[in-house]
Amino acid sequence: MNELTSVGDRVAWHVPDAVVALDWDGRHRLLAVSADGSTYVDGTPRIVGVPGGLAVAGCWAGPSRHVVGLHDGTLVVDNAAPFRDAPLLGGLTALAWSGTALLHAHREQLAVFGRGSAKCVVEPRAGTIRAVTPLAASYIAVGGSEAVTFVDITTGAVDVTVDLPGSVAVAVDAATRYVAVGTLDGAIHILTIGHEQHGRELTGYPDAVRRIAWTARCAGLLATADDEVTLWLLGPDGWSHEPLCAVAHSAAITSLAACASTPLAATGDADGRVCVWSLRDMCAPIWWHAGSHSVTALAWARDGSALAAGWSDGTVHVWSVELGLIA
């Protein structure tokens, strides 16, 4: 590779309200969810403005459909013919697709929509659920206010419970060896899957760690604190004692996304700035884009060839990314 990594502008469009979520599917299609409940796929509207709705999450749920979660717990699924599921249990707190089942959390309960829209309700016993992350087709990690639990969704059984109060963010590495948990008290707990009771604590953050992301090939863990990006490296001898820290934002970082296939990451801040980082050199971002409204969502395409960003004014930008040498 002789070329420098390049980020080129590709396409931009607008959704009616703040961008709540961005998600790429396996066919390189970008889903954008607007706060008013509208959804767009590659700029084309799919669901237009749910009356009285306030969308809080959205994602792809299979090869041909996507789902939007509203603040009152309603799910709106686009499957050629959109339908609205009855409000479940009130107050959506997390939404995820496991690959075979749709998982939506409402306070302390997790509803699992399996094949044929069969539905079951699981109680992960994690307190108020804040994050749901699939580990395998039927095995998930649930981060809640009281604990982190590992649940088999086919049986509804809680396999492992780790007493970890105040969880606000959960991330699983691509190889499903580790689970990182960000907590209210400014720490990150690294749990080894299969040996969950023995973990490592990464400390030093001044406030709750709300944004964490594993880098490609589990080389490290990214986290943000106010306007600072931190990278903890995982080497043959274990975790680095201190993280690499970088400051390139002049406002609080509001979004973080690590590319699953390349050593790149992106951050966005409250002033609208988007930065792309090379994890091989965290001194400064390799590229940045200035916006005028708060960045609300970032998402890398699965092959790392594109980066999408969304802002609170409804702007969606997609850049092509060509990985080369890092200067």
Next chain:
Amino acid sequence: MAPVPVTVVAGGAEAFRLATQIADEPGGVLIGPANELRCRPSDARWIPVVADIGSRTPGCACCRLRVELTAAVERAVIRRDPPSRVVVLAAGDDDAVTVVYSILSDTDLQRLVRLDAVVATVDAVQLATRIHSDLPIATDSGLDCLAIADRVVVSRARDVTPHALGEVGHVLRSLNQVAPVIAPAIARCTVAELTSIDAWHGAPRFGPAPRTQSPLLGAHDPRTVVCITASPLDAARAEEWLDQLVERHAPRLLRVQGAVTVSGESAPSYFHGVRSFAATGTSPVGGDAQRAASRVVIIGRELPTAELLADFAAAQLSP
């Protein structure tokens, strides 16, 4: 995006009615307990919060509410057309002081919203009945809410005798030297009088202390201590005084707000705080008419009044 002003409304059943009235103004959004907002579950302008009892950092009371409140505020405010006002209804277990502490101390909330005022509601009939029945005036959290309020709205004032209303007023003025007491049944009150007050930034506002404290308030009930001096303060001693105030009395502090003139500084310094949190405030938009004087208002329980006044006096610049 400029922070959106937040009005915290607290009290009994009347608080819900008042909060919805304020939030129903154009551009308003209401955030409140889920069981209070269930009558309009799908209204995007009503965002429910369920206080998370489990989300507790040891020793920190605000974590019970903080995560849920932050999420609700983000949903309300991060919009293409942000609301012009957010109303937070503090009811039940979500006491107003905890809500205010979360709004002031959480870094994400500081970026999104700006605390405008706390409005407490009181039912005159209920309070008069409790006074005459020798019952406690209110719960501890209820008294705390009344003590820190910037406006106290008394409902059903015409349904009690003038004597009973006088007793109610005496209790309220003994509890709170800051807030005007408003009785809409007697003197018409508009929503505008309860919003856009910006009471938590800039110089503290307070009225005269009542000639006598209400005998219905006990020694451990909230009190207001007002420290005033016409002389500039020594910078180092003033900072030490504030640090020690928060360090020693944090669990008892319900509200502290001050405007101090410090030697060597051309403009007054403003600060505000709740419990263990204190921060520098901003200068008031209209200027400060009393900028020559330093004044600090401290509201709390079991405060060592004489010690606070003496230490504040000692922080003055030596002649």
